[in-house]
Amino acid sequence: MALFRRKSAQSESVITSQPLDANQQQLLQLNIDFLKLLTAANQPEAQTTVITRSQLGLPTVQATTLAACSDEAIKTVSGCGFSLFNFSFHLADMWERMAKTGTQQSSVQRYANDVNGAEGTNNSIEVAYAGFAECALFFAWHLAQQQPMAARIMLGMREETANILAPLQLWQIRHIAQRSYQMLAPRWPQNPYFWVDLLRYASTGNEEHFRFARLMGTQLIAKDMEPSAFMRVSPVENTAQT
Numbered sequence: 532m533a534l535f536r537r538k539s540a541q542s543e544s545v546i547t548s549q550p551l552d553a554n555q556q557q558l559l560q561l562n563i564d565f566l567k568l569l570t571a572a573n574q575p576e577a578q579t580t581v582i583t584r585s586q587l588g589l590p591t592v593q594a595t596t597l598a599a600c601s602d603e604a605i606k607t608v609s610g611c612g613f614s615l616f617n618f619s620f621h622l623a624d625m626w627e628r629m630a631k632t633g634t635q636q637s638s639v640q641r642y643a644n645d646v647n648g649a650e651g652t653n654n655s656i657e658v659a660y661a662g663f664a665e666c667a668l669f670f671a672w673h674l675a676q677q678q679p680m681a682a683r684i685m686l687g688m689r690e691e692t693a694n695i696l697a698p699l700q701l702w703q704i705r706h707i708a709q710r711s712y713q714m715l716a717p718r719w720p721q722n723p724y725f726w727v728d729l730l731r732y733a734s735t736g737n738e739e740h741f742r743f744a745r746l747m748g749t750q751l752i753a754k755d756m757e758p759s760a761f762m763r764v765s766p767v768e769n770t771a772q773t
Contacts, residue, residue: 554678555612557670558685561663562609565616568663569717570598572656579656586716587660589726596730604733611729611745613752614686616667617718621755623691629707630695641702664712665705672696672704687718687752719751 551559572579572587573594579587589597600608609615619625674682675693682688688696696704719725725747732740 551610554674554681554685558614559606559609561667561670562611562615563606564663565614565667565717566597566600566605566609568656568659569594571659573598577656578654580654582713583657583660586713589717589720593726593730596734600730600733608729608733608741608744611741611748613684613748614667615718616715618664618667618671618686618715620671620682620686620688620692623689623695626692626695629711630699630703632706632710634703641706660715661709661712664715665708667715668704668708672699683756684752687755689756718748722747722751725751 569587569589571577572583573589577584588594597605671682671686671688674686675688675696679688679690679693679697682693683690717726725744728740728744728747731737732744
């Protein structure tokens with residue numbers, strides 16, 4: 532799987548120095564905004580629901596490190612090349628079920644505000660959470676239609692999920708986001724290495740941590756989309772066991 536092949540430090544330096552295309556720019560901004568949303572949601576005084584605090588939570592040490600990061604550091608780690616948020620795009624069966632909801636609604640119902648969502652509340656974090664999820668899903672829908680391979684690399688989206696999202700209408704994307712925004716969460720928050728190394732790079736500038744976080748991220752994406760792929764992208768460990 533060429534997508535997840537290990538790259539040398541020199542090749543990674545070349546990749547990161549290349550100008551970003553329009554989709555990469557959009558992903559960069561989404562990652563920046565998501566990290567700032569995490570910072571706001573993890574403040575002790577933040578007013579959030581139990582579900583939101585659980586979904587947007589990071590381990591205490593990582594949350595503290597992220598809160599101390601400068602805007603420039605946040606921008607730097609946001610350029611990792613894949614989304615730092617997870618919308619479970621590897622779970623095609625779940626997206627197939629969600630795509631079928633609301634199809635019997637009238638035109639008026641389709642565009643009415645979702646009474647079960649965050650709109651109309653006084654909780655700014657909740658409203659921002661829902662709004663971000665909507666933008667993230669529109670971006671995913673765009674990639675599924677125009678560049679499914681980019682959706683695979685950037686969002687960890689299975690081909691089956693792209694085939695489900697691509698034909699959906701705009702109102703369906705909005706409807707799913709409004710109803711299911713609390714599915715969105717940080718990627719791999721319980722992994723013992725990914726966020727630790729990513730945020731160590733943000734706080735120290737040591738590029739070795741960034742290279743390791745990026746490599747770990749691509750391997751975890753492969754594992755999410757195809758569990759057996761994790762062994763194929765770890766040839767050294769696999770050989771050692773045999």
